[in-house]
Amino acid sequence: MSQIEPNSRPFTVLVEGNIGSGKTTFLNHFNKFEDVCVLAEPIDMWRNCKGHNLLGLLYEDIKKWSFTFQSYVQLTMLQQHLRKTACPVKLMERSIYSARICFVEKMKQDNLISHAAAAVIDKHFQWIKENTDLKVDLIVYLRTDPQTVYDRMIKRNREEEKTVSLDYLQALHQIHEDWLYHKTIFELPAEVLVLNANLDKSVINEEYSKFEPLILNKKL
Ligand code: DCP
Incomplete structure (x- = not known):
């Protein structure tokens, strides 16, 4: 495995997209490369903050728990951004x-x-x-249709997400679109690579393979 110099920063890639857009599948695809440090979302931490399932509480009473939940998400995400790795690429x-x-x-x-x-x-x-150093080199936007991710979410049947509606996914989709596709809101911390994540699981790995050099910062 190649390693980076002790004080240099890895090529850092964020994987973004709606709930159910296939971020986990994407990460699994890249997990096979030994030069890549893959950091999955700390959802287990959100489910167990000193014994409290904050994700469960959030969807039980979103108004009551939004602030608590997002405060903890912000802390756990900061920990991910700052996590050191000897790998040259961090996903x-x-x-x-x-x-x-x-x-x-x-x-x-x-x-x-x-x-x-x-x-x-x-x-x-x-x-x-x-x-702090939140520098990012690339954002991969897994672009989907809200109906597709809604169907996937229903199928995976995650206990906490039973109350998540198509309307909510549509609104989240729109914010992702404005931020990462139309680029009309907020700042963009890096260039965006847009991928069609509506594709079925059976063919999506082929699609991801095409973009490996770009995502792994390898010259073609
Ligand atoms: N969530 C939230 N606020 C955040 C991050 C996530 O409310 N800042 C919620 C939305 C989901 C759950 O946490 O109910 C996990 O959402 P993600 O979209 O981040 O992850 P998925 O597991 O849905 O990803 P995918 O299906 O794309 O692999």
């Missing part, structure tokens, strides 16, 4: 950026989080950006 499932730009924003729009609570999250976010 992260989601980021502190999508937490703030997609999820907190959606909660704000829906009045699920007070403007005061959102301001606190934002203050933390701004401080983190200014005082």
Whole structure:
């Protein structure tokens, strides 16, 4: 395995997309490369914060738990951004950026989080950006149709997501589109590679293989 110099930064790639867009499948595809450090979303931590299932609480009563949940997401995502690796490439499932730009924003729009609570999250976010190294080299946007991800979500039947509606996925889709496709809202921390993630699991690995050199920062 090739290693990077002790103080240099790995080529950092964020994998973004709607709920059910196939981020895990994407990460699994790249897990086979020994030069790649794959950081899955810390969902187990969200399910067990000192014994509390924050993800479960969130969907039980979204208004009551949005702030608590997103505060913890922000901390766990920061830990992922700062995690050191000797690998030359680091692949992260989601980021502190999508937490703030997609999820907190959606909660704000829906009045699920007070403007005061959102301001606190934002203050933390701004401080983190200014005082830590969140540098990213590439964003992979797994672009999907809301109906496709809704069907996948129903099929996977994750206990906490039973109350997630097609409307919610449509709205989240729109925010991802505005941020990563139309590029009309917020900042973009890196260039975006858009992939068609509507494709079926049986063919999607072939699609991902085509983009391996770009994602792994290898010259063609
Ligand atoms: N979530 C949230 N706020 C965040 C990040 C995630 O409310 N800042 C929620 C949405 C989902 C769950 O956490 O219910 C996991 O969402 P992701 O879209 O990040 O991960 P998936 O497991 O759905 O990814 P995929 O199916 O693409 O592999």
